[in-house]
Amino acid sequence: METYSTYTDITLDIAKHDNYDYIYAKQYDSSTRFIRISLTENDEPYTILPETIARFRCTKPDNRYVINSEDDTNSNISINNNQIIIELSSQVLALHGTIRADVGLYQYTTNDNNERINKQISSCLFYINVEQAGYDDEALRSSNEFGALETVLAQANYFREQIERCEEATDDSISTTNTCVDITNECIAETEKTINATQNCIEQTGLCVDATTQSIETTNTIQHKADNGDFDGKSLEYDWEGTSLGIRVEGNPNYEYTNLKGDTGNVGARGFSPTVNEDKNNTNNIYKLNIVNEDGVFTTPNLKGQNGTGDMSTSIYDPNNKGYDIFSHDIKDDVVSFVQALTRANISTGESVDVILGKISKVIADLNSIAFTGAVSDLSGIIPLTKGGTGASTASAARANLGIVNLTIFSTTSPSDTTALWLDKSLSKPTLKFYNGSSWIPITSDGGLYRGTSTPTDTNVLWINTSTGIAKYHNGSAWVNITSTWG
Numbered sequence: 001m002e003t004y005s006t007y008t009d010i011t012l013d014i015a016k017h018d019n020y021d022y023i024y025a026k027q028y029d030s031s032t033r034f035i036r037i038s039l040t041e042n043d044e045p046y047t048i049l050p051e052t053i054a055r056f057r058c059t060k061p062d063n064r065y066v067i068n069s070e071d072d073t074n075s076n077i078s079i080n081n082n083q084i085i086i087e088l089s090s091q092v093l094a095l096h097g098t099i100r101a102d103v104g105l106y107q108y109t110t111n112d113n114n115e116r117i118n119k120q121i122s123s124c125l126f127y128i129n130v131e132q133a134g135y136d137d138e139a140l141r142s143s144n145e146f147g148a149l150e151t152v153l154a155q156a157n158y159f160r161e162q163i164e165r166c167e168e169a170t171d172d173s174i175s176t177t178n179t180c181v182d183i184t185n186e187c188i189a190e191t192e193k194t195i196n197a198t199q200n201c202i203e204q205t206g207l208c209v210d211a212t213t214q215s216i217e218t219t220n221t222i223q224h225k226a227d228n229g230d231f232d233g234k235s236l237e238y239d240w241e242g243t244s245l246g247i248r249v250e251g252n253p254n255y256e257y258t259n260l261k262g263d264t265g266n267v268g269a270r271g272f273s274p275t276v277n278e279d280k281n282n283t284n285n286i287y288k289l290n291i292v293n294e295d296g297v298f299t300t301p302n303l304k305g306q307n308g309t310g311d312m313s314t315s316i317y318d319p320n321n322k323g324y325d326i327f328s329h330d331i332k333d334d335v336v337s338f339v340q341a342l343t344r345a346n347i348s349t350g351e352s353v354d355v356i357l358g359k360i361s362k363v364i365a366d367l368n369s370i371a372f373t374g375a376v377s378d379l380s381g382i383i384p385l386t387k388g389g390t391g392a393s394t395a396s397a398a399r400a401n402l403g404i405v406n407l408t409i410f411s412t413t414s415p416s417d418t419t420a421l422w423l424d425k426s427l428s429k430p431t432l433k434f435y436n437g438s439s440w441i442p443i444t445s446d447g448g449l450y451r452g453t454s455t456p457t458d459t460n461v462l463w464i465n466t467s468t469g470i471a472k473y474h475n476g477s478a479w480v481n482i483t484s485t486w487g
Helices: 147-227 353-366 395-402
Strands: 006-013 022-026 033-041 053-059 065-069 077-080 083-087 097-110 116-122 126-131 236-241 244-249 256-259 275-278 289-293 296-299 408-411 421-424 431-435 440-442 449-452 462-465 470-474 479-482
Touching: 006 022, 022 033, 053 077, 053 083, 147 244, 147 256, 147 470, 421 440
Parallel strands: 006 033, 022 126, 408 421, 449 462
Antiparallel strands: 033 083, 053 065, 053 097, 077 083, 097 116, 097 126, 236 244, 244 256, 275 289, 289 296, 421 431, 431 440, 462 470, 470 479
């Protein structure tokens, strides 16, 4: 569709300022009048460089301004074929009279330090004579028009919105960081619990070491009896008296007892008993007590009340109007509401009853069923050695893990465990035997048992080293220690 438009061609010199052009226009015209400007420098054609922005600036008869730029959102100025095309807007033609105008070329570059440099060159002035219209357009009034400024303001609003989004993102990041700090603190608390559990395991391991020491002492006792020829094929019998284990040879009327209980620990630090004395400055209206404890001296408030009459203000001592006797009240019948704690933690002095009950509830909820039944059947899984268990699900594996390699087995048939001592009860006279790699050999004082400090040449005997008290048997290639358990 063709539209009405008229173009006025003028030439402006950027080096001369005395050759003014006058252009004709009509008041209230809109979107129809264009100026096509060619630039010269000392009357020679001037080339407009790439990345150049053109701006049209003018002052209207009422001294209001119009500044339009090529980079405006709705620009009415452009560069085409080395010419500047300007559309005279309705604000430019709002008043009749003479308008003073020029054009400027703007270029943005950077120097060697990457700093922005704004370059500008302006043409000479030219004038626009706006002829008065034959009517008065009430809808159009003269005002300033700053297309370039409006663009900058729009950009500023955009950047402000981006800054607000960044601030919101920063707040979210701070919140996330605080959450991470809380989780880290919880991890630290759980780590401390793990350390405490490890220390408890170390203590239990010490108890195991003590039990092993007692076992060695028992073995030495047996060795002593073997050296004295007490092992004549008779069975060993045992009895308990408290923490003492008694052992005797079959037919012997008396047990020999060994106390397996460890030594008594060191006496703990002496406790501190506080003392209470009446204050020496007491009067008829003032009665205070001085309490001395390990932290020093504490003086009570006036026990006769603030005014010395013994009266106590309800608003201070019973703000909830419960009517309790504060000197004899027992909380055992009080109904207390509480919320279970989120994590396990010890109770502390100064905490309220509901907080303490919440902590206790959390500990009870976390306990496994074995804590209430005490039944071994409620245990699940294999308890490792580091937790006080055997680390095994079978008796043989448990003995191997605990270092109890050999046991004494009482039976009428030969055992499958050839590393153990066998008390053969199938005979009329039960006989203790060991496996020499091919058969079970009776332990007797005249053949199967060797006592001495030097290595025996006969590998078919049970060797008791009298210097160490350790029993050994030959497995076909080497002498192996025997640790026996009697019972």
